[in-house]
Amino acid sequence: MPATAAASSRRRxxxxxxxxxxxxxxxxxxxxxxxxxxxxxxxxxxxxxGVWGSWGTAQHVMLTKGHEQGTIKVTRCxxxxxxxxYTPLSAGSTARARVVIEKTVAVRAGRTxxxxxxxxxxxxxxxxPAGVLYSWVPMGxxxxxxxxxxxxxxxxxxxxxxxxxxxxxxxxxxFVTV
Numbered sequence: 403m404p405a406t407a408a409a410s411s412r413r414r415x416x417x418x419x420x421x422x423x424x425x426x427x428x429x430x431x432x433x434x435x436x437x438x439x440x441x442x443x444x445x446x447x448x449x450x451x452g453v454w455g456s457w458g459t460a461q462h463v464m465l466t467k468g469h470e471q472g473t474i475k476v477t478r479c480x481x482x483x484x485x486x487x488y489t490p491l492s493a494g495s496t497a498r499a500r501v502v503i504e505k506t507v508a509v510r511a512g513r514t515x516x517x518x519x520x521x522x523x524x525x526x527x528x529x530x531p532a533g534v535l536y537s538w539v540p541m542g543x544x545x546x547x548x549x550x551x552x553x554x555x556x557x558x559x560x561x562x563x564x565x566x567x568x569x570x571x572x573x574x575x576x577f578v579t580v
Contacts, residue, residue, distance in 0.1 A: 441555030445548045452544020459527050460537035462518050466529065470495035470519035474503055474526055479511050488526065501526045508536060508580040532579045539576055545569030
């Protein structure tokens, strides 16, 4: 009889250990899925922010139908903006003595740039391949940042490298064309 009691006691203690081990496994799995979900949400939010930051300018450059198109000869640059006369190239566009373009490393006084006029304003943005690429610079930065989150937080190193390579390619193309 004592042998049977000892065997019964061992079975109960094994069940307790296995129940504790199972609950621990469930906790570890829940934490893993929670981490993956949180990092996935962060990565997606970073990419959405990149698109949001780029689309404000990109929409005017990429969807030019109905927008006034022409050139600006930059005559003067101040703190954040440059100004100059606007010469129309598209039908229905009117000449302006002074339009404003954002001062960037890509805009210099004395040069002429092809531009698109933002609707209902005297503000212009660069057009053509350089303008399209430049408008997507925030997306390039978002791709680089999301690559770190995807590779480190999600453990998807290949996808992280793809995102990083895409961001570097976009930013390099901007650097070369602008």
